[in-house]
Amino acid sequence: MDPIQRKLDLIDKQLAGGDFHKRIIRTSPLVFVAVGLIVGIALQEVLGGAGRDDSRFVWMWVTLLGLCGASAIVFFALREGGSRPEVTAYMAFICFVCLGGVRLISFNQLKGNDVSNFVGRIEESGTENTERRLEMDSRPSAGSGQALRGNDSKERENDGPIPARIRGVIVTEPYVNRHREWAFARFKPTDPTSSFYLKLTEAKALDGWAKLSGTVRVQVDGPVLDMKAGDYVEAYCLLDRFKPATNPGQFDTAEHLARRNVFVAASVKSREGIELLKSPPAALFTKVRASIRETTARALLGDLPPNEQGRGILQALLLGYRGQIDSKTYRAFRRTGLLHFVSLSGMHFGILIGIVWWLCKTGGLMKPGRAVVCIFAIALFLLVVPARAPTVRAAVMGWVFCISFLFRRRPNAINTLSLAAIILLLIRPTQLFEAGWQLSFGTVLGILLFEGRIKYAVNEAVERLSCELDYRQFWRVARLVRKAAAGAVGMFSVGVAAWLGGAGILLYHFGTITPLASAWTVLVFPLVGAILTLGFSKILLFF
Incomplete structure (x- = not known):
C-alpha cells in the first residue's frame, strides 16, 4: 500500500x-x-x-x-x-x-434409555454407588413400547464389561490403526485394529429388542474394510465405561469423549462379530454424504496408490482428513506451528471461494449470482470435510460474506465471528472447553484485533529503511521487491497476530509455544497456497 x-x-x-x-x-x-x-x-x-x-x-x-x-x-x-x-x-x-x-x-441431560445409564458405575448425588446393569424389560413405558431398566444390584459387584448385542448406524468412517508408529512395533508386531462411532437404535433385551439411545465408540480387534458411514449394523460386544486418566499430564480420553456425550466403549473381538444389516431410511443422508466424500477424494487423488506418502498430506491439506499422516510428519507440523495448514480453516475456504468466484465471474455472473453459487459451494464442501470447529466457523463467516452481497451490506468481521461462535455453542456448548474451538476463535480474533496495527508498524519500519537507501538507479527492481515485500509483510502480520491470539491457549493446553511460527508461515504459504489452488481447481473441474 x-x-x-x-x-x-x-x-x-x-x-x-x-x-x-x-x-x-x-x-x-x-x-x-x-x-x-x-x-x-x-x-x-x-x-x-x-x-x-x-x-x-x-x-x-x-x-x-x-x-x-x-x-x-x-x-x-x-x-x-x-x-x-x-x-x-x-x-x-x-x-x-x-x-x-x-x-x-x-x-x-441424557435420555432415560441412554446406554450410559445401564453400563458401569454411576455416582449419584446423595446416594451410594449403584451399578446399572444392561437388563431390558418389555413392560411399556411412557413414550416407547419397550423400556430399559437400570437395576440396582448392591449384592453383586461387577465393574467389568457387560456382554451385549446392539444395533445402530455407523456415523464415522471406520479408521484402521496398523500400529506402525508404536515405539516397539519392530520388536513386537501388533495386529491392526479398527474404530468408529455407532449411534445406537436398539439392544437385545430379555424379551426381544428394546429401544436404546446414545453413541458408543466401537473398537474392533481387526481391520474393518467393507463398512462405511451410514451402514446399519448389529454387533456382539462388551460394553464398558471409559476409564479416567491415571497419570499426571496424561490425555484423559474419558473426559474428552464425555464432552461429546460419549461415555461407553464397545469392544468387538473380530470383524465377524459385526453383521451388516439393511440401512434404515434415517441413514440415507449419512450414506449420501459418504458417497460425496468418496467421489471428492477420487477426484483429488486420482490413481495415486494407497501407500503413496503424499496421499495422506493431500487429504489433510485439502480435505482435512489427517488419519493417513504418520506421527512423525504430524509432530513436525506441530513443532513448527504449521498445524493450521492441515486444519481446514478460513484460508482454505478463502481460496475455494476465490476460485468459485473467479469461475462465476468468467462465466458472466453478476455479484449476487456469484454469491449464491459460493453459498452452495460452501455447503457442499461442508458435506465433504470433517465438521470441526475451525471448519464450521469459516463456513459461517463465508456465508455471511456472501449474503452481504445479496443485501448490499458491508459485513463486520468481529460481528460475523461472534455469530459463528453463537451458532457453534448453541449446537454443542461443551466445545467451549476444547482446545480446538478456543484456538480457532482465539487466533481469528487476534488477527482481527492486531493484524492492522502490526502491519502498519512493520510498513513504517520498512519505509524508514527504504528512505535511507538510494535505489533510483534500480527503480524497476525496487518496484518488484516492494510488491513482494508487501505480500510478505501482510503474511507476517497475519501470522504474528494469530500467534498472539493463540499463544496463551497453546501454553495452557499443550505447555508449548512456537515463536517462529510466523516466519515459517511466510516461507511455506506460497507453496501451500499453490497446492490448495491446484487441488481445489482439480476437484471443481472433475465435477
Missing part, C-alpha cells in the same frame, strides 16, 4: 473510532450476545460440575431471565424519547448468560 494511502486510512480509523465501548455496541452488537453465552456456559460448568444433578439450576436461570425481561419491559415502557443501545446490549448479554446455562443443562 502507498504510504500516503496508509496514512489516510489511519486518519479515517482514528476519526471513526471514538469511544471503543460505543463503537462495539454500534458496529458489533453480537459481541455482547456471544460473550453472554460463553459466560453462561462457563458459570453453569462451575456450578454443576461432573456427576451432579444440573436440573436444579434450571429454575435459577429461568427466574433470572424472567427478572431481566421484566426489567427491560419496565425500562422501555417508562422511558420517554429514543432508545438506549447500551441498555439493549447489556440486557441481551444477561439474557444470553441465562440461555448459556440452560443450553448446557439441556445438552448434558
Whole structure:
C-alpha cells in the first residue's frame, strides 16, 4: 500500500473510532450476545460440575431471565424519547448468560434409555454407588413400547464389561490403526485394529429388542474394510465405561469423549462379530454424504496408490482428513506451528471461494449470482470435510460474506465471528472447553484485533529503511521487491497476530509455544497456497 494511502486510512480509523465501548455496541452488537453465552456456559460448568444433578439450576436461570425481561419491559415502557443501545446490549448479554446455562443443562441431560445409564458405575448425588446393569424389560413405558431398566444390584459387584448385542448406524468412517508408529512395533508386531462411532437404535433385551439411545465408540480387534458411514449394523460386544486418566499430564480420553456425550466403549473381538444389516431410511443422508466424500477424494487423488506418502498430506491439506499422516510428519507440523495448514480453516475456504468466484465471474455472473453459487459451494464442501470447529466457523463467516452481497451490506468481521461462535455453542456448548474451538476463535480474533496495527508498524519500519537507501538507479527492481515485500509483510502480520491470539491457549493446553511460527508461515504459504489452488481447481473441474 502507498504510504500516503496508509496514512489516510489511519486518519479515517482514528476519526471513526471514538469511544471503543460505543463503537462495539454500534458496529458489533453480537459481541455482547456471544460473550453472554460463553459466560453462561462457563458459570453453569462451575456450578454443576461432573456427576451432579444440573436440573436444579434450571429454575435459577429461568427466574433470572424472567427478572431481566421484566426489567427491560419496565425500562422501555417508562422511558420517554429514543432508545438506549447500551441498555439493549447489556440486557441481551444477561439474557444470553441465562440461555448459556440452560443450553448446557439441556445438552448434558441424557435420555432415560441412554446406554450410559445401564453400563458401569454411576455416582449419584446423595446416594451410594449403584451399578446399572444392561437388563431390558418389555413392560411399556411412557413414550416407547419397550423400556430399559437400570437395576440396582448392591449384592453383586461387577465393574467389568457387560456382554451385549446392539444395533445402530455407523456415523464415522471406520479408521484402521496398523500400529506402525508404536515405539516397539519392530520388536513386537501388533495386529491392526479398527474404530468408529455407532449411534445406537436398539439392544437385545430379555424379551426381544428394546429401544436404546446414545453413541458408543466401537473398537474392533481387526481391520474393518467393507463398512462405511451410514451402514446399519448389529454387533456382539462388551460394553464398558471409559476409564479416567491415571497419570499426571496424561490425555484423559474419558473426559474428552464425555464432552461429546460419549461415555461407553464397545469392544468387538473380530470383524465377524459385526453383521451388516439393511440401512434404515434415517441413514440415507449419512450414506449420501459418504458417497460425496468418496467421489471428492477420487477426484483429488486420482490413481495415486494407497501407500503413496503424499496421499495422506493431500487429504489433510485439502480435505482435512489427517488419519493417513504418520506421527512423525504430524509432530513436525506441530513443532513448527504449521498445524493450521492441515486444519481446514478460513484460508482454505478463502481460496475455494476465490476460485468459485473467479469461475462465476468468467462465466458472466453478476455479484449476487456469484454469491449464491459460493453459498452452495460452501455447503457442499461442508458435506465433504470433517465438521470441526475451525471448519464450521469459516463456513459461517463465508456465508455471511456472501449474503452481504445479496443485501448490499458491508459485513463486520468481529460481528460475523461472534455469530459463528453463537451458532457453534448453541449446537454443542461443551466445545467451549476444547482446545480446538478456543484456538480457532482465539487466533481469528487476534488477527482481527492486531493484524492492522502490526502491519502498519512493520510498513513504517520498512519505509524508514527504504528512505535511507538510494535505489533510483534500480527503480524497476525496487518496484518488484516492494510488491513482494508487501505480500510478505501482510503474511507476517497475519501470522504474528494469530500467534498472539493463540499463544496463551497453546501454553495452557499443550505447555508449548512456537515463536517462529510466523516466519515459517511466510516461507511455506506460497507453496501451500499453490497446492490448495491446484487441488481445489482439480476437484471443481472433475465435477
